[in-house]
Amino acid sequence: MEFRLMQTTNHGNKSGAARQAVVLCNVAMNLQAERQLKDISTSCLTVRLNHILEELVTHGSVDSKCPLMVKVLDAVRGSPAANVAVKVFKKAADGSWQDFATGKTTEYGEIHDLTTDEQFVEGIYRVEFDTSSYWKGLGLSPFHEYADVVFTANDAGYRHYSIAVLLSPFSYSTTAVVSEPVE
Secondary structure, three states, X not given: XXXXXXXXXXXXXXXXXXXXXHHHHHXXXXXXXXXXXXOOOHHHHHHHHHHHHHHHHHOXXXXXOOOEEEEEEEOOOOEEOOOOEEEEEEEOOOOOEEEEEEEEOOOOOEEOOOOOOOOOOOEEEEEEEOXXXXXXXXXXXOOOOOEEEEEEEOEOEOOEEEEEEXXXXXXXXXXXXXXXXXX
């Protein structure tokens, strides 16, 4: 099976795109195993995931110069999830969440300019994806109102963060690639 070949190839020295590919393939196999994608054959799933992986590499999601970038993928349609509203919050000293940034994903399912190097300082951040509106816009009734990712940024020095989310109406999976800034 193509997924397993990708998973074992170059295991010790994976690029950011390869790490994301492995995670996406594992999620897809789990979804298929749980019969959440029961109408999609393995060969169809392979073609769809290859399209998703091509998009990851083609549109610069891994090597972006942005300090915080998101990528949203639709596991049902096998394509980037366009027009997903995204909100970013930063945790304040009193424990409350303060608005930090907002955006909507492009036709490639990405947002590159959520923040700047100067604004994206050390702290705890929450990225919230409005999955409910996305699925309802496609005529589906989802389980989750939103998906969120909470993480600590820049605590070990300045880094760039690419957060990928793989969506289906009843589940979601996230992964992150943390890298040195690209000059």
